[in-house]
Each structure stands twice: as structure tokens, then as C-alpha cells.
Amino acid sequence: MSADRKTAAIIGGGVIGGGWAARFLLNGWDVCVFDPDAQAQRKITAVLENARYALPMLYNTALPDEGSLTYCETISGAVQNADWIQESAPERLALKRKVYQTTQEHCRADAIIASSTSGFKPSEIQGCATRPEQIIVAHPFNPVYLLPLVEIVATDENPPEMTDRATGIIESLGMFPLRVRAEIDAHIADRFLEAVWREALWLIKGEIATTEEIDNAIRYGFGLRWAQMGLFETYRIAGGEAGMRHFIDQFGPCLQWPWTKLMDVPELTDELVEMIASQSDAQSGAHTIRQLERMRDENLVGILLSLKTRDAAAGALLNTHEARITQPPDTSGAEPITTLNRNVPIDWTDYNGHMNESRYGQVFSDAADVVMALLGADAEYIKGDNSYFTVDIHIRFLQETRTGQRFSVHSRVLLGEGKKLRLYHKMLADDGSVIATGEQMLIHVSLKTRRACEPQPEILAKLESLAAAHATIPLPDHLKDT
Amino acid sequence: MSADRKTAAIIGGGVIGGGWAARFLLNGWDVCVFDPDAQAQRKITAVLENARYALPMLYNTALPDEGSLTYCETISGAVQNADWIQESAPERLALKRKVYQTTQEHCRADAIIASSTSGFKPSEIQGCATRPEQIIVAHPFNPVYLLPLVEIVATDENPPEMTDRATGIIESLGMFPLRVRAEIDAHIADRFLEAVWREALWLIKGEIATTEEIDNAIRYGFGLRWAQMGLFETYRIAGGEAGMRHFIDQFGPCLQWPWTKLMDVPELTDELVEMIASQSDAQSGAHTIRQLERMRDENLVGILLSLKTRDAAAGALLNTHEARITQPPDTSGAEPITTLNRNVPIDWTDYNGHMNESRYGQVFSDAADVVMALLGADAEYIKGDNSYFTVDIHIRFLQETRTGQRFSVHSRVLLGEGKKLRLYHKMLADDGSVIATGEQMLIHVSLKTRRACEPQPEILAKLESLAAAHATIPLPDHLKDT
Structure with missing residues (x-):
């Protein structure tokens, strides 16, 4: 557990509370749940299963390591170490006020206490509280682990610093905090x-x-x-x-x-x-409710990924979050570079129930983009009218790959001189076995003339140095005679 | 012009009328437009340009040949030969009634007169008409060339045969007729x-x-x-x-x-x-309105294509329409089979503004699906736990391909014996030049054991016959030594 790991307390673990638990867990937070319902654990497990299937599909990179999940017997136990306390109790004001009273007796004074309520205004839930300044509305939308919208409603009791901190945390979960300008029944x-x-x-x-x-x-x-x-x-x-x-x-x-x-x-x-x-x-x-949930989630993932391709609407939020969570690849030493580490989204799979063959090409194309970015041939470089085009690829399909499966890609430079860049990619399953390989020939081109040309000197220097480092890695057997 | 070609008259050519014109034209209808506005032609041209860009992206097959577009000086000229008359005049009842009066003086008695109105109920627009039975409400949604919904509202005056015919025509345009059970202000x-x-x-x-x-x-x-x-x-x-x-x-x-x-x-x-x-x-x-339209249309195309992948919601409507308009490939004679004839949708293109390299693999994978279907290895066969898996593909990229570009694929069998199927695909631009080539090795597998096995005898017989026919086609140079 890293030192800066944060903890969320989830008070009330139904569909909404469970969705919040999933958002926090899958973004690397530790989560403590309090819910007096004997069925709470079963319900949250079901929501988490859906979330673990769907949410990672939205990003071209792995989410942070999942946090720990603890079920607590008491509110006091759940909230005592929490940075964020999310209340999703039934919509009864007296009950909510009682929850806040117990919570504030045991939680940190700097914790944020957020209510999922749509039925009450923040001034109503702040009423009778020991520290009203600590309580805001953060109203999410089902399924909470996929839909980005959170309505943030504060009152004059809340210090602006606290509300800013709350919106920052919502953003760090890949969600969109909509600051509502004034409190009003049902928010917006x-x-x-x-x-x-x-x-x-x-x-x-x-x-x-x-x-x-x-x-x-x-x-x-x-x-x-x-x-x-x-x-x-x-x-x-x-x-x-x-x-x-x-x-x-x-x-x-x-x-x-x-x-x-x-x-x-x-x-x-x-x-x-x-x-x-x-x-x-x-x-x-x-259809059962579980089937409908799965259909809904797969449709939402597909729609969101489609918007992401064009950096439009909710897709732009995904790109922003992805940039935040992407780790730069390690290029130290004479080892192939881990260019990708992600899972197979729903829109990559075909009627056989496994990854469509064309997506192996996408995997290697995406891996090549990472190598290019490492060389400095990134979006900025392309704006300067230079790029690499693939002219030839040879893919060997060795194993099936299924929806949701985690995989990584190791990429190495086989040849890097002048206009030429030849890459070799290995797509690996979690157990280290090889799923597919790709040898890819790229040529550097001027986007103005659409003709081959040498890359800019600083790109070429980096390429030659990477090629020299990778020259020491033994060739795979099927390439030894090429 | 084929004998069964149908004609639509578009009365009123704004955003809605123009959208209707595009739906009819791109689905092979001839269209006559009447609009007294001096700007009508310019406005319809703009809508058509958007529609020609976006609508063909929704299908894996070419739309029917576009119909002819005529601008008429009078209502009588526009409606006289029409099978369908779509009125999208301003929402003023007296004006609409006048339009119907003139229309009914000149149109066929069996033509359908449909109003795009949301402001009036069908009984209101039928009032004062010579033949009220001919008039219904067919209320579409903007952009009409992309959104499938059409609210069909009839009254007791309309014979059921006529309303059924109207919904059949709406379906034939790739749209969804929602029969509203009773008339009500603003429909649904x-x-x-x-x-x-x-x-x-x-x-x-x-x-x-x-x-x-x-x-x-x-x-x-x-x-x-x-x-x-x-x-x-x-x-x-x-x-x-x-x-x-x-x-x-x-x-x-x-x-x-x-x-x-x-x-x-x-x-x-x-x-x-x-x-x-x-x-x-x-x-x-x-953004200008034209830019916003383009963004909206690209997002809608992306969302619709994503739903289509899973045969969900509006995507299922697209699949139904696609099955209706797909022509079976010609396999007579010893010629490569034209397996695909379509254009490049928005979600296939990358930041370079051309088709992403992985989509060439998809093109050849889709072409292989067509060959498999021809052999009888279709969805039904796969349900019986047999399929072909690709084990190896080699793609040569010879030309760039851009969003919206029309292309076709010619496929031939290089080897077809036992478990083995080797295909050679050529992706061709409209001018006949080669965009890319793919040699693809497929192996027949049992989906139960996930191991290679011989196909069913009837599949194998068709395969061997196709392989024999294609053996007479000369090999391309780069394959001669393989």
C-alpha cells in the first residue's frame, strides 16, 4: 500500500453506493463499506463484478492497482480514516442527519462528507450537523462506475477550498463534477x-x-x-x-x-x-436484470469508446483521465519496451466470442504509436508534417483472446536507420504466453509531399540509439532467416 | 432507371425536407422538390452533402444507386408522378391545407401524402381535404438522414392497408416507423x-x-x-x-x-x-453551424456503428436494413469474387486523417467472412461449433485511404484443401488502383475442441470447386515464388 493511498468510506451499499465503491476501488482507493443490510456484501460484489468487466475497457492503459475493500460493522469504523465519505442512505432526512451525526463524531475534520441525494438540498442535509462546512451533495448517475456526471452542490457554509478539493477528487476518479450554481430541489x-x-x-x-x-x-x-x-x-x-x-x-x-x-x-x-x-x-x-445490466454496460462502453475516438463529449473526459493515469514506458536497458498494458474492450470482439483478427493489427499499430512517441515522433511532430507510415505487416495468430482479457505488448526495434523503422511486437497474456506476434515495416514520410524522407535529426539519433540497444536481444526463431 | 424505381415529392425543403430528400435519394428513389424559397436549392445541397458523407458509413455494403433530383417550379409538377409526397411546410394549418388541396388536384389517388408536422394532429390536417384517407402524419427527427425514428400517426379515415404500406416504405428507407396508437398533441x-x-x-x-x-x-x-x-x-x-x-x-x-x-x-x-x-x-x-453539423453527424455515426456491432437498439435497425440491401456476390466464372463494396466510416480513421492501418486487416477479415458465407460456413454453421480461424496474415500497404472513400475488395482462393484455406485479397480504389493486398491463411477448427479439423463435406466440396476455378487466375508477382 503506497503512502499516498487514499480511503473512501461508503455509507449505504445499494446500486449507487456499490457503484461509488467500484469507482474508488478501481481508481486505486481503499474502500470501507458500512451497510446494515445483510445482503449488502452480495449486492456490492455484483456491482463490482460489472464494474471490473466494463470500466477498464474505457482506457488504452491499465487502471491503477485496485485498492482494498473492507466491510465494517459500524459507521464509526468505516469513517475514522476516510478522506472521502460517500453517503447513499435511503432518502429520509431524519435518517441522513443521524448518519452525519455519528459520522462527524468519528471522522476527520478535513474529510469530505458527500451525499448521493437527489431528494434533498445541501442546506437541508447540513442542518443539525456539528460541522456543516464538511458536508456537500455529490449526486451521481447509475451506473456510477461508467457514467461520468456528478452534480456537486454546495452552500455558503462550505469553504470554497473544500468544494474545489471535492471537484478535484471527482475528476481524479475519471468523473465530471458539475458545479450547480445554486441549490434547488432535485438539482439539475x-x-x-x-x-x-x-x-x-x-x-x-x-x-x-x-x-x-x-x-x-x-x-x-x-x-x-x-x-x-x-x-x-x-x-x-x-x-x-x-x-x-x-x-x-x-x-x-x-x-x-x-x-x-x-x-x-x-x-x-x-x-x-x-x-x-x-x-x-x-x-x-x-432478459434477467443481470443480462440487461450487461447489455446496458456494453452499449455504454461502446458509445463512450466511439466518442473517445473523436475526443468528443464524454469521450474527451476519458482521454483526459487516460493521459493522467498513463505511465511512461520504461526504456532503460537492452530489453524490449512494454508498449501496451490493457484489456480487450467489447467492441474488439466478434461473433466467435474472441478478439476480431483485425484488432491484433490495432494492438501492434497502437504499440508502434508508443514507440514513435518515445522517439519524439508524437502528435506535435505530426503537426509539423512528418510521420511514420506502415508499409507492410506480418501477423502470426497463436492464441485466442477474449473480451475483457488483460494483455501486454513487448516491442523492439529490429532496424532503425534512415527512413526505415522495422519493429517486432509480442502480444503476451497475463501468464507470459505469446498470443500473437507482428513484424512491422514503417517508413518515415513527409505529410506535405506524401513521400518517404529521413526523420528530423533528433528523432533519428534516438532511433539509432534504441536500435543499437535492442540489437543485443536474440532474434526469435521465425525471424532468424529473414 | 429501373422499372420499379419510385418517386418522392418533397414539399418544403428546409432542414427537415432536405433530410427527407436525402433519405429517399440515397435509398434509390427519384426526388422532386418544390419550395418557393429562393435559397431552397442551396439549403438542400448542403443537407445532401452532409448525408452523402455520413449515411453510407452506416452500412458494410454500398447503398442503392442514388436517384435523380429535380427542382420543380410548382406543386403540381412535383407531385404528379409521386408515390410518396412529404410535406414539411411551415407549421400553419391554413397553409398546409392549401398545400394538400393543390396536391390532391394533381397527385395519384394511391400516393401517400405524409406530413412532417409535430404541431398538428392528423385529423386536423385531414380536415377540408378532398381525400382525407390519403393523408397521414410521418414525423421525423433531425438529422433525418441519420436518425431512424418516424412517428406515424393515422386516423380512422386512413384504410389500414394504406398505413401498413406507409410503414413498409419507411422501413425500406432504413427508418423505424413508430405507430402512435391514438392522436394527441405533439405525438410522443x-x-x-x-x-x-x-x-x-x-x-x-x-x-x-x-x-x-x-x-x-x-x-x-x-x-x-x-x-x-x-x-x-x-x-x-x-x-x-x-x-x-x-x-x-x-x-x-x-x-x-x-x-x-x-x-x-x-x-x-x-x-x-x-x-x-x-x-x-x-x-x-x-464552431460554425457547418462544423457543428459535421461533429454531430460523426458522433451519431460512431454511436450507431457501436450499437450495430452488438445488434443493439438503433444498431439492430441498421443490421436489418443492411441485410435487405446487400447483394450476393457473383461467383460465376473464374474471376476473383467482389467480396466488399463500401466506404470508409469515420471510426476507421486516425490522426493522420487516413484509414488506420488496423482497418486494412478488418477489410480483409470482412472479405474472408463473405468467402466463408459463400462456402456455407456462415453464422448458422458456426452455431454448429465449426469455424475458420485466421492463423497468419501478410498485408502490404500501397496507398492511403481517406474517410468516406469508396472501395471494393476482390478475393480469390489460393489454396483450399482439407483444413487449409489460403486467400488473397486486393483492396481497390474506385479508379481500379490497388490500395492494399492481403494473403491470409485460415484453418478450419472445431469450436468445441478448439483444434484444427476438416470442414463438413458440403463445405469442403464447395471450397475445392472454388479453388479449382481460381487456380486458372495468374498469381500476382510478389506471390510467384511462395
Whole structure:
């Protein structure tokens, strides 16, 4: 355990608390859980299993070593060493206040006590507390281990230093702290969810649409838009060159139209509950909740990875976090360089249930990028109109690789002179066995002329030195006659 | 022009009408546009340019040959030969009714007249029409060329045959017809959008959040959920094993909480419009609308392709449409088989602005899948625990390939005997020049034992026959000594 390892206390370990536990653990924090529910350990184990499958797929590098997980019998035991205390207890104010009272009797005065509440404002949960300045709202979204949003709501009681520290910690977990400017019932996102939920209840009650039809109306239409741009940027585009003012002027009159029943709340009669539940069974009953969770998580991972490719929306958050957690490869000594250390994401696998053959090429292409970056041929160098292009690759497939499997790549320079760079990569399983090998010939090119040319002198010098160091490593048998 | 080619008339060519024009054209329909706006042609050209870039990226096969596009001076000229007439005129009832009157004087009695309206119910637009039975609502979502949802709303005036035909045509365009069970103001999806929009206006007016903060609250949280599962399936999961009834019971009390201001409508004062517009400028003003459109479309393509990989949500719609438009390869004669004919999607390209080297491997892997399917080694065969695994590939990269570029692959069998299948693929640009070549060795395996074995006799017979036919094709020079 490293000296700067931090500890989170999780008070209440349901779906939300379990998701928080996973976020902290997989980002290298030690976690102490308190939950009086006899089922808590089983529930958290299930959430953790999902998180360990999905979260590492989002990064091209390994997450920090997982922290330790402890279940505590008491709140006092859970909170005493904690840097961050996350309360996800049931939404009853008296209960939450009691939790804070016990917590503050035993926790450090500089610990952050954050509530997952959407039902209460921070001033409400700070009321009656010994040290209200220590308590804020940090409201996450399910699944907490995949969705980045956390609404941070503070009051004047909270010193700005403390709120800044809280947002910094949220960022260090790969999440996005949204500082809410003023406290308001339900913060921001849940107000939208509540509005849509109420409207949906009316549509079902009026037999205008079933649960499945409503879900289709969302996921085949505006849901796709909102995964990347939200409401206003989407409408800005719809407004076109005429601009946002024009768009609102045009759309304004609709506000007077009777397009929503939201001024009124449908009564949740047994009959309405039964309608919704049986429609939902018809829609999704063929799958267990665990299957649905897995489908949801794989879809979220796929969408997030797709956004990451273009550094867009939530994908940009992933890139920022990845840059933070990536360790520079070790190039000391005459050893192959460990260029990759990661796992196989869901979108790399095919119908055989194993990694698609084209992704071996991606593994070696990504490994070559790491070698290039080491040589100084990085994004900045490419902006200066120079790069390496692969002209030839030979891949041998020796073992199958499965979704989620951890692997590493060892890369060495076989030839590095003038325009030429020849690399040899070994893709290795956790047990050290070889999954695949790749010999790759790259040529340095000018991006202006699209023709081969020598690299800049400082790149060439580094390349020659690396080639000389690697020349002492014995060749693999299948390359000895080449 | 083939005999069964169909014609769509587009009445009103703004963003929505232009999107419809693109959907029809790129799916092989001829299109006649009527729009009195002097800018109509310029606007539609811009939408078409976006659609031609983005839509073909969604399929692993070429779309049908594009139809012809004609601009007509009159409604009568546009509608006279049309099978489908799509009205996207401004949301003024008197204007729409006038359009239908002129349309029905000149169009075929069996043509479908569909309105893009969200502001009016079908009974309202059918009122005063000569043949109300011909008119329905088909309400799409922007960008129409990428989002699949179309709300189909009919009345008792519409014969069921006609409504069925309309939904069939919508499906043939790769879209999803959502049959709305009863007419209601704003149909389904816009009721949700309107509810969220009203809530957002209150949050901005109250200085709780800016446009950017609201967009972040959506796209980093529930927006990601809604791109794949919608509202009810998401909540079903949140309810966990306890089920939907339990979840609603738990969530029910919130309905009594004052979490929305929707009972009331904020006044759109100049001050509020100015707040929104200037916040939106601060958020997105660094990009032109064209840049934002391109970013949006690339993100949507990426999200849709990611869902397609797992046959999930809107991705399943794409797979269904792709199966419909895929032409079986021609295997007559001793010629290499054209195994692929498609373009390069956005998620295949890297920071150099050209196709990532690993995707050449995917191209050849996809081409091998087509050969395997031809031999009978298809998904059904794999379910019977047999498959081919690639054990070795050698790729030569001869030319760069760019986003959106059309290419084809010619594949031939070099060796086909017993467990062994050796393929040679040539990836070709539109001008016939070679982009890359791949020699690929596949071995037939039992998926039970994970060991090499001979294929089923009927597969082997087809393989040997194909190998014999291809043996007469001269070898490429670089393979002559192998």
C-alpha cells in the first residue's frame, strides 16, 4: 500500500453506493463499506463484478492497482480514516442527519462528507450537523462506475477550498463534477428526468403508448442526439445560420401550446402500476436484470469508446483521465519496451466470442504509436508534417483472446536507420504466453509531399540509439532467416 | 432507371425536407422538390452533402444507386408522378391545407401524402381535404438522414392497408416507423422534448445553470443511457431483481415533490432570449453551424456503428436494413469474387486523417467472412461449433485511404484443401488502383475442441470447386515464388 493511498468510506451499499465503491476501488482507493443490510456484501460484489468487466475497457492503459475493500460493522469504523465519505442512505432526512451525526463524531475534520441525494438540498442535509462546512451533495448517475456526471452542490457554509478539493477528487476518479450554481430541489438532471417520467406516465395511462414504444421514441430519436450534444447545442444546429435567437423566436410560440400534461400529476393507482409493470415485462422480461445490466454496460462502453475516438463529449473526459493515469514506458536497458498494458474492450470482439483478427493489427499499430512517441515522433511532430507510415505487416495468430482479457505488448526495434523503422511486437497474456506476434515495416514520410524522407535529426539519433540497444536481444526463431 | 424505381415529392425543403430528400435519394428513389424559397436549392445541397458523407458509413455494403433530383417550379409538377409526397411546410394549418388541396388536384389517388408536422394532429390536417384517407402524419427527427425514428400517426379515415404500406416504405428507407396508437398533441417524442425544454428555460431564467451546464448534465449522464435503452428499460434495471412494480412504488412518492416548474410557463422576454443566445454563443460559438453539423453527424455515426456491432437498439435497425440491401456476390466464372463494396466510416480513421492501418486487416477479415458465407460456413454453421480461424496474415500497404472513400475488395482462393484455406485479397480504389493486398491463411477448427479439423463435406466440396476455378487466375508477382 503506497503512502499516498487514499480511503473512501461508503455509507449505504445499494446500486449507487456499490457503484461509488467500484469507482474508488478501481481508481486505486481503499474502500470501507458500512451497510446494515445483510445482503449488502452480495449486492456490492455484483456491482463490482460489472464494474471490473466494463470500466477498464474505457482506457488504452491499465487502471491503477485496485485498492482494498473492507466491510465494517459500524459507521464509526468505516469513517475514522476516510478522506472521502460517500453517503447513499435511503432518502429520509431524519435518517441522513443521524448518519452525519455519528459520522462527524468519528471522522476527520478535513474529510469530505458527500451525499448521493437527489431528494434533498445541501442546506437541508447540513442542518443539525456539528460541522456543516464538511458536508456537500455529490449526486451521481447509475451506473456510477461508467457514467461520468456528478452534480456537486454546495452552500455558503462550505469553504470554497473544500468544494474545489471535492471537484478535484471527482475528476481524479475519471468523473465530471458539475458545479450547480445554486441549490434547488432535485438539482439539475433529475428535474428533466422527473418531467419526462411524469409525461410518460400520462402517455401510458391514456393508452397512447406502451413502455416499449416510449423507449423506442427515445432511443431511436433524441436519445441518440443527447448522448453527445445535449439540448442547446442540438437546437443551435437546428436553428442553422440564422442563430439561436432566431430559433428561440420561432420555437417560442409552442410554449403556449398544450403539449404537456405536466401541470398535473397522474395518480399512481394499482391499475396504472400494473399497466406499466406488465408492459415492461412484455418488453424486457426475456432478459434477467443481470443480462440487461450487461447489455446496458456494453452499449455504454461502446458509445463512450466511439466518442473517445473523436475526443468528443464524454469521450474527451476519458482521454483526459487516460493521459493522467498513463505511465511512461520504461526504456532503460537492452530489453524490449512494454508498449501496451490493457484489456480487450467489447467492441474488439466478434461473433466467435474472441478478439476480431483485425484488432491484433490495432494492438501492434497502437504499440508502434508508443514507440514513435518515445522517439519524439508524437502528435506535435505530426503537426509539423512528418510521420511514420506502415508499409507492410506480418501477423502470426497463436492464441485466442477474449473480451475483457488483460494483455501486454513487448516491442523492439529490429532496424532503425534512415527512413526505415522495422519493429517486432509480442502480444503476451497475463501468464507470459505469446498470443500473437507482428513484424512491422514503417517508413518515415513527409505529410506535405506524401513521400518517404529521413526523420528530423533528433528523432533519428534516438532511433539509432534504441536500435543499437535492442540489437543485443536474440532474434526469435521465425525471424532468424529473414 | 429501373422499372420499379419510385418517386418522392418533397414539399418544403428546409432542414427537415432536405433530410427527407436525402433519405429517399440515397435509398434509390427519384426526388422532386418544390419550395418557393429562393435559397431552397442551396439549403438542400448542403443537407445532401452532409448525408452523402455520413449515411453510407452506416452500412458494410454500398447503398442503392442514388436517384435523380429535380427542382420543380410548382406543386403540381412535383407531385404528379409521386408515390410518396412529404410535406414539411411551415407549421400553419391554413397553409398546409392549401398545400394538400393543390396536391390532391394533381397527385395519384394511391400516393401517400405524409406530413412532417409535430404541431398538428392528423385529423386536423385531414380536415377540408378532398381525400382525407390519403393523408397521414410521418414525423421525423433531425438529422433525418441519420436518425431512424418516424412517428406515424393515422386516423380512422386512413384504410389500414394504406398505413401498413406507409410503414413498409419507411422501413425500406432504413427508418423505424413508430405507430402512435391514438392522436394527441405533439405525438410522443416532442412531448418529452417540450417538457425538458420548458424545464431548461426555468433553470436558465433562475440562473441555476447555463446552456453549457445543462448540456453537460444531459450528455455526461442520462443522455448516454437514452441512446440505447430509453426510460423504462433503464429504470427496470435500476429497480433490480425486485422488479418494476417495486421500483415504481419506491419512486412514486417523488411525484408529489415539487421537482418541476412545469405547471407554469416562463415568459420568453427579450432578456431571457438574450441570456440563452449569449450563453449558447459562449458554449459553441467557436464552431460554425457547418462544423457543428459535421461533429454531430460523426458522433451519431460512431454511436450507431457501436450499437450495430452488438445488434443493439438503433444498431439492430441498421443490421436489418443492411441485410435487405446487400447483394450476393457473383461467383460465376473464374474471376476473383467482389467480396466488399463500401466506404470508409469515420471510426476507421486516425490522426493522420487516413484509414488506420488496423482497418486494412478488418477489410480483409470482412472479405474472408463473405468467402466463408459463400462456402456455407456462415453464422448458422458456426452455431454448429465449426469455424475458420485466421492463423497468419501478410498485408502490404500501397496507398492511403481517406474517410468516406469508396472501395471494393476482390478475393480469390489460393489454396483450399482439407483444413487449409489460403486467400488473397486486393483492396481497390474506385479508379481500379490497388490500395492494399492481403494473403491470409485460415484453418478450419472445431469450436468445441478448439483444434484444427476438416470442414463438413458440403463445405469442403464447395471450397475445392472454388479453388479449382481460381487456380486458372495468374498469381500476382510478389506471390510467384511462395
